[in-house]
Amino acid sequence: MTLYMPPIIFDRNAHQVPRFVRVADLMWCGAGLSCFQTTPRIDTVAIPTSVYTLTLPVVDLVKGWDTGPEAIGEDMHMMLKSYFLMNGKLNIECVASPASHCNVASGKKGIWGWFDGLRARYQQALRHMWGCLDTGFAIQQWSQLGTSERVNNLCYDSHANISLGAKFSFFRVQIEDGDKLTLRNIDLLTRIFEAHFLPAHLFMTLITSSIYLAINPATSVSRWVQLSMDVMAYLRTFGFLTMLFYFFFCYERYHKICVDVRTAELKKSGLYRDIEDQISRRDPWSPLTWLDYVIFPVAGLIYGGLPLLHAAFSHFWSVDLNYKVSAKPKRILVEQVVRMEEGRL
Structure with a gap:
């Protein structure tokens, strides 16, 4: 039983979008790529971002997709649901075929269009972080591993398909012998912590530590408190430099390969000249690229820590989110073809 997922x-x-929007999506893409593995292993833990494929037997076994408020993070939620219902026996296979995405774009022009693009990206980030509801879902599912309640959550009519019925029986046996404390489960819970806790913790740590040091003279701060803050500051700096190394030496090469392959395919199909301006290239040595790197912390706080705190506090009152899909750019070529077809009719 396999879940297939490509990088994005x-x-x-x-x-064509504001720099903060571009950098936020750059970090989003890099985060998903960091758990991508070219050689799949049985213990692979990778959370899909936006794009994934499930086999029909898996969909049947887990009773399809959830539609409640807790399933707003649909890609992660379905992965977690399948993973825990199979007691961590879900095979996750990474597909080396990146899914090309558009950044959220505003239909407005000028300075107001720039601000509207930032607002639209924040709304998208809020929807993403609203998926922190999956933390509670994952803990609940993890606590039920190996129980009869877990087995009863799987249902399949073995008379409908003998082959799938046999697989279902096989998974029932494995699930009944479930074990909570496995390295794979710990790895998964760690990734959930990275997605749903770490951005907010980093945001609050930076703010509170800065305020504390600003209102307290250096002589009144405990030596051990000062030492711990200094050590944490060095660790944050080391983490930031490590992230720069990752993006400069790994991601930029990945981006170039993807763009080159897509460009070659467009030229081969004869579509390149029509959408040449819709290809985003990056030069690792350009000052503009390094400016992207410099604002990583700011974009991370605006579109990571802040919307996560916004979502977490909002959950005290409601788990429902009224969300409108953010605008994406339209291809003029497609619109022209549609008009031509309508004219013929």
Whole structure:
């Protein structure tokens, strides 16, 4: 039973959106790519971002997709649901075929269009972080591993398909012998912590530590408190430099390969000249690229820590989110073809 997931790339209109929007999606893409593995292993833990494929037997076994408020993070939620209902026996296979994405774009022009693009990206980030509801869902599912309640959550009519019925019986046996404390489960819970806790913790740590040091003279701060803050500051700096190394030496090469392959395919199909301006290229040595790197912390706080705190506090009152899908750029070529077809009719 397998879940297939490709990495993603924002290579269509990244050069046409506000820099903060581009950097936020750059970090989003890099985070998903960091758990990608070219050689699948049985213990692979990778959370899909936007794009994934499930086999029909898996969909049947887990009773399809959930539609409640807790399933707003649909890609992660379905992965977690399948993973825990199979007691961690879900095979996750990474597909080396990146899914090309568009950044959220505003239909407005000028300075108001710039602000509207930032607002639209924040709304998208809020929807993403609203998926922190999956933390509670994952803990609940993890606590039920190996129980009869877990087994009863799986249902399949073995008379409908003998082959799938046999697989279902096989998984029932494995699930009845479930074990909560496995390295794979710990790995998964760690990734959930990275997605749903770490951005907010980093945001609050930076703010509170800065305020504390600002209102307290250096002589009144405990030596051990000062030492711990200094050590944490060095660790944050080391983490930031490590992230720069990752993006400069790994991601930029990945982006170039994806764009080159897509460009070659477009030229081969004869569509390149029509959408040449919708290809976002990056030059690792350009000052503009390094400016993207410099604002990583700011974009991370605006579109990571802040919307996560917004979502977490909002959950005290409601788990429902009224969300409108953010605008994406339209291809003029497609619109022209539609008009031509309508004219013929």
